[in-house]
Amino acid sequence: MIDLATWNLSIPVGIPATTIDTPLLAGGYQDHYFQSKDGAIFFWAPVNGSTTKNAKYPRSELRETAADGKRHNWTYPSADNFLRAALKISQVPSTGKLVIGQIHAHQSSAPLLKLEYQYKEYLAGGNIVAKVRLKPDAPIQVITIASHIELNQRFTYSIHLTPNGTLSINLNNNNWNTRLDSAWAAKSLYFKAGAYPQDNRGYETEAGAAVFFKLDIEHRPLISSTP
Numbered sequence: 001m002i003d004l005a006t007w008n009l010s011i012p013v014g015i016p017a018t019t020i021d022t023p024l025l026a027g028g029y030q031d032h033y034f035q036s037k038d039g040a041i042f043f044w045a046p047v048n049g050s051t052t053k054n055a056k057y058p059r060s061e062l063r064e065t066a067a068d069g070k071r072h073n074w075t076y077p078s079a080d081n082f083l084r085a086a087l088k089i090s091q092v093p094s095t096g097k098l099v100i101g102q103i104h105a106h107q108s109s110a111p112l113l114k115l116e117y118q119y120k121e122y123l124a125g126g127n128i129v130a131k132v133r134l135k136p137d138a139p140i141q142v143i144t145i146a147s148h149i150e151l152n153q154r155f156t157y158s159i160h161l162t163p164n165g166t167l168s169i170n171l172n173n174n175n176w177n178t179r180l181d182s183a184w185a186a187k188s189l190y191f192k193a194g195a196y197p198q199d200n201r202g203y204e205t206e207a208g209a210a211v212f213f214k215l216d217i218e219h220r221p222l223i224s225s226t227p
Helices: 022-026
Strands: 007-011 018-020 034-037 040-046 060-064 079-091 097-105 113-120 125-132 141-149 155-161 166-171 174-179 189-197 207-221
Touching (some): 007 022, 040 060, 079 097, 079 189, 097 155, 097 207, 113 155, 125 166, 141 166
Antiparallel strands (some): 007 060, 040 207, 079 155, 079 207, 097 113, 097 189, 125 141, 155 166, 166 174, 189 207
16 A cells, blocks of 8 residues: 555646645545556646646646654755655556656755656657756756656656665666766755646647556665764
8 A cells, every 4th residue: 555644635626726635635636637546646737737837847746744644844964865665557648748756845946856757649658768967957857767757557666765866766766876966965846646738728628637557756864874
């Protein structure tokens, strides 16, 4: 089972988009855009849905919180930080682009990392890319992590940000890593995961959708060397 006790949920309804707080979500909340059943969670986000403040695109997406429901932000030097998931993507919008995991920066519209599926109809599949900012004010770098992922094909990913600023992604045993600029060290960060289509034009039947079979966060504290 996926533990929802340390997440809140954004859904693309209301102006701005609605946030479902942690206690309600963990208590069994379900709706048109999010369902939890049979040990999996289902996200659906139509391109004509409403958006969160300062965002261009709608989303059905979880945001990391503390156990008491308050938003949890962290700095990477304080722990080994992991986001792990197993999922399949069941629908993409006409752009073919769907974000399925993020490291976001608190009070910023420029995330450190977006893990994005990019579907090409003529290939009957797509690539998964990392969109990374090595510095908070740097342009985005786009790195292909895995290729030829089909719709409804199950895959896994792990995002790991170490205390020394090494960012690594493992996706179906494809490994990539880089070293972040130390300017990120003082920034408050948090994980996100779900279905975040990079599209806002079309009818309600056009959407991004994903099913997660596993989703967990770990912040592994540093072990002090002091006796």
